[in-house]
Amino acid sequence: MESKYKYINLSYLELMSDGDAQMKNILLDMLLTEPVGEFEKMQSLSAQKNWEELKQVSHKMKSTLPYIGFEELTETNKRIDKTLWERENSELSEKQIGQTIPELVKTVYELYKKTVPELTHARDNLMNLA
Amino acid sequence: MYDKVNEFKILLVEDNPGDVRLVEIFLGESDLRDSVIINEKTLSGAIEALNKTPFDVVLLDFNLLDSNGFDTLQNLFEAHPKANVIVFTGMEDNSLGIRALQAGAQDYLVKGNFGSDFLAKTLRYAIERNRSSQRLEEAEREANKSKERYERIFSLSKDAIYITKENGKFVEFNEATSKLFGYTEEELKDIDAGVLYESAEERKSVIDAINENTFVQDHPINICTQDGAVRHCLITANLVDEEGEKEYHGIIRDITEQREADELRKQNEIAEERDQLRGQLLTTVSHEMRTPMNAIMGLVDLLLKDDLSEEQLSYLTSVKSSSEHLLRMINDILELQKIHFDIKLEEGPFDLHDTLMNLINIQYSTVKDVSIAINIDKNVPRFIVGDQKRLNQILINLVSNAFKFTEKGEVIIRVKTLEQEEDNVKLGFEVEDTGIGMPADKLESIFDPFVRVRDTNKKFYPGIGLGLSIVNKIVKLMKGEISVTSKLDKGSTFSFYILTQVTSGGKIKPPSPKPHPIPPKPDPVTNGRTTHPTNSEDKIHILLAEDNLMNQLVTKKQLERDGVFELTIAENGQIATQIVQQKDFKIVLMDIQMPIMDGYEATEHMRNVLNIPPKKLPILAMTAHADVVDDEKYKDSGMQDCIVKPVSNWQEVIEKIKNYIDAGEDLYSEKKSSHILVTEP
Numbered sequence: 141m142e143s144k145y146k147y148i149n150l151s152y153l154e155l156m157s158d159g160d161a162q163m164k165n166i167l168l169d170m171l172l173t174e175p176v177g178e179f180e181k182m183q184s185l186s187a188q189k190n191w192e193e194l195k196q197v198s199h200k201m202k203s204t205l206p207y208i209g210f211e212e213l214t215e216t217n218k219r220i221d222k223t224l225w226e227r228e229n230s231e232l233s234e235k236q237i238g239q240t241i242p243e244l245v246k247t248v249y250e251l252y253k254k255t256v257p258e259l260t261h262a263r264d265n266l267m268n269l270a
Numbered sequence: 271m272y273d274k275v276n277e278f279k280i281l282l283v284e285d286n287p288g289d290v291r292l293v294e295i296f297l298g299e300s301d302l303r304d305s306v307i308i309n310e311k312t313l314s315g316a317i318e319a320l321n322k323t324p325f326d327v328v329l330l331d332f333n334l335l336d337s338n339g340f341d342t343l344q345n346l347f348e349a350h351p352k353a354n355v356i357v358f359t360g361m362e363d364n365s366l367g368i369r370a371l372q373a374g375a376q377d378y379l380v381k382g383n384f385g386s387d388f389l390a391k392t393l394r395y396a397i398e399r400n401r402s403s404q405r406l407e408e409a410e411r412e413a414n415k416s417k418e419r420y421e422r423i424f425s426l427s428k429d430a431i432y433i434t435k436e437n438g439k440f441v442e443f444n445e446a447t448s449k450l451f452g453y454t455e456e457e458l459k460d461i462d463a464g465v466l467y468e469s470a471e472e473r474k475s476v477i478d479a480i481n482e483n484t485f486v487q488d489h490p491i492n493i494c495t496q497d498g499a500v501r502h503c504l505i506t507a508n509l510v511d512e513e514g515e516k517e518y519h520g521i522i523r524d525i526t527e528q529r530e531a532d533e534l535r536k537q538n539e540i541a542e543e544r545d546q547l548r549g550q551l552l553t554t555v556s557h558e559m560r561t562p563m564n565a566i567m568g569l570v571d572l573l574l575k576d577d578l579s580e581e582q583l584s585y586l587t588s589v590k591s592s593s594e595h596l597l598r599m600i601n602d603i604l605e606l607q608k609i610h611f612d613i614k615l616e617e618g619p620f621d622l623h624d625t626l627m628n629l630i631n632i633q634y635s636t637v638k639d640v641s642i643a644i645n646i647d648k649n650v651p652r653f654i655v656g657d658q659k660r661l662n663q664i665l666i667n668l669v670s671n672a673f674k675f676t677e678k679g680e681v682i683i684r685v686k687t688l689e690q691e692e693d694n695v696k697l698g699f700e701v702e703d704t705g706i707g708m709p710a711d712k713l714e715s716i717f718d719p720f721v722r723v724r725d726t727n728k729k730f731y732p733g734i735g736l737g738l739s740i741v742n743k744i745v746k747l748m749k750g751e752i753s754v755t756s757k758l759d760k761g762s763t764f765s766f767y768i769l770t771q772v773t774s775g776g777k778i779k780p781p782s783p784k785p786h787p788i789p790p791k792p793d794p795v796t797n798g799r800t801t802h803p804t805n806s807e808d809k810i811h812i813l814l815a816e817d818n819l820m821n822q823l824v825t826k827k828q829l830e831r832d833g834v835f836e837l838t839i840a841e842n843g844q845i846a847t848q849i850v851q852q853k854d855f856k857i858v859l860m861d862i863q864m865p866i867m868d869g870y871e872a873t874e875h876m877r878n879v880l881n882i883p884p885k886k887l888p889i890l891a892m893t894a895h896a897d898v899v900d901d902e903k904y905k906d907s908g909m910q911d912c913i914v915k916p917v918s919n920w921q922e923v924i925e926k927i928k929n930y931i932d933a934g935e936d937l938y939s940e941k942k943s944s945h946i947l948v949t950e951p
Contacts, residue, residue: 156824161580199863202894203915204820
């Protein structure tokens with residue numbers, strides 16, 4: 141489905157909420173509030189090189205971000221998740237992980253920030269619809 | 271004894287009939303003619319007669335058949351020392367008469383030397399003298415008794431009783447005086463009473479008042495004790511002229527404690543009255559508000575069933591949410607007042623363990639990373655007698671609070687038996703969290719009404735601060751006490767105990783069709799609207815173990831859409847292992863990665879510890895892990911199949927669930943596996 145927004149694509153959200161406006165509203169509200177804390181937590185864990193906990197948070201976001209419908213965002217998070225889950229068997233050294241992951245975490249948060257005005261608009265628009 | 275003036279009872283002790291007759295004749299001629307005369311001829315007869323009855327006077331002849339001479343009088347007195355005796359003597363025995371008087375006789379009569387009038391006069395005088403003497407003795411006895419009584423009162427009195435001279439020197443005082451002022455008896459004797467007043471003005475006011483009216487009664491004064499303490503007293507004192515010298519006779523009562531108690535009582539009464547007025551006002555206002563609130567909510571529910579635009583729906587949702595919040599506040603206020611004034615516990619036997627396990631079935635929070643655990647000691651009885659509803663209210667309140675103030679970590683409920691004597695048991699409960707905690711200075715007031723907690727930004731947490739006050743009152747009704755310990759940024763532990771009785775399970779009534787005692791929270795998905803036409807009992811129960819709120823909401827929304835399934839949500843694997851024992855679930859949807867206990871561990875627990883076989887309860891993994899799906903790792907822990915997240919085709923998921931539920935044993939024997947392939951958006 142074509143999206144009228146530059147970054148977000150709410151077709152998955154639409155599908156999951158069965159077109160229920162109230163449900164959409166709740167989900168959009170959650171997308172505007174929940175990820176902020178999680179991304180901040182990811183940044184903090186990344187700075188501490190706490191890969192284990194970062195892996196959990198990123199994985200948790202894996203099933204949340206598809207609702208936003210911003211492929212780059214979803215894929216970046218998936219890269220974090222995949223890298224960390226495969227860390228033990230990965231060809232990447234600990235040093236390389238230490239360089240890659242913080243960059244990806246920073247990117248994922250920046251990408252998310254881009255979606256916030258659009259998500260806000262979508263929610264407000266939903267409320268203003270007659 | 272005769273009371274009439276001229277009627278006496280006379281004992282005539284005389285063995286000579288002529289003398290007896292003579293006395294009778296003389297008395298018969300006198301104004302004592304109505305007197306009763308009893309004649310005894312021997313001393314022993316006389317003593318016996320006196321033993322039997324008292325006589326006003328005894329006329330005694332010295333020479334009797336069984337006694338002679340002065341011994342007769344002595345022997346009579348020996349037997350009756352108080353006898354009023356007039357002796358008869360012969361003409362030649364005048365000296366004997368005088369001896370008789372010295373020995374205690376009232377008078378003596380010389381035979382042949384008295385006539386009618388003389389006899390009567392002698393008898394009358396003797397009788398009157400005797401009576402006067404008795405009265406005097408009686409008065410003396412009374413005076414002595416009275417003196418003893420006053421001395422006892424004086425020495426035992428708790429009030430200070432004293433006499434001082436005009437110059438302030440103590441003349442006499444009791445022990446209480448020494449105690450009151452804190453001086454020894456010797457010290458007090460050397461002290462000017464004036465220095466014992468708190469101030470010179472104080473003393474002057476008392477002296478002036480006494481000089482004006484010669485007395486003061488209950489005059490308030492402050493006295494100063496030896497150690498410098500000031501005591502509040504009342505003084506009652508008289509100014510007495512004692513043989514030309516002025517004395518103050520006084521009593522001082524220490525009313526310090528009484529005054530403090532009165533002050534405290536007065537303050538309590540004022541506070542109680544204020545509380546009552548405030549309570550009445552709150553109750554009245556709340557009652558008045560509840561009726562229209564119910565109307566508003568009822569009408570909003572009706573409107574929500576209409577075909578609404580999204581904007582209207584949004585507005586109405588806000589109205590409903592705000593109304594519910596307001597109604598909760600109103601109900602809290604009414605509940606507090608109800609508990610304060612007229613609550614009675616409704617006691618009966620119930621399953622304590624069941625009640626406790628139900629606590630984890632409640633969705634306290636869906637957005638926080640907080641787990642809940644229950645630890646019940648082995649010796650905690652399963653069935654007890656008490657008010658299950660109120661105990662539940664206490665626990666839900668404490669656990670909800672714990673969740674409210676905890677962002678991450680866990681809430682632990684602990685229950686143990688503190689004491690047990692036969693069927694009587696003292697149960698201890700603890701609700702511990704890893705939340706924001708409270709500063710020490712807030713702990714004292716935390717159970718007071720309307721006390722609220724602020725977050726780190728100094729903003730109040732939601733609520734009106736009545737929950738803990740209600741809890742405190744209910745605990746007290748259960749003959750218990752509640753307390754709290756807390757550390758800032760570490761967490762709080764609320765501990766309480768109740769007194770109850772153990773009972774056997776046989777007395778428990780079977781559970782009602784809807785045993786859950788807590789009204790369900792409005793579903794954020796349906797916003798409380800009823801979406802399922804069928805009863806909960808008729809639906810297929812699915813347990814969803816999932817920590818992600820969005821996944822919870824969407825899964826619930828999608829699976830309950832057709833009204834066939836009813837989902838119960840567990841926020842982590844540990845809760846899932848507890849809830850799974852409480853309801854007849856047909857299938858479990860198990861997220862793999864969850865806090866506290868992940869999906870693998872939870873499944874292994876269900877299979878190996880709880881011994882729930884796959885044919886009774888299929889467990890389907892829900893995961894976003896590609897490798898989990900590819901390697902079928904989920905099967906190792908006892909799961910049957912897998913659903914890949916995020917789900918895009920819910921109909922396929924529903925079909926898969928139905929397959930597992932309907933297929934029964936065959937499906938397991940074939941070890942089928944059919945992944946739902948999800949195309950991610």
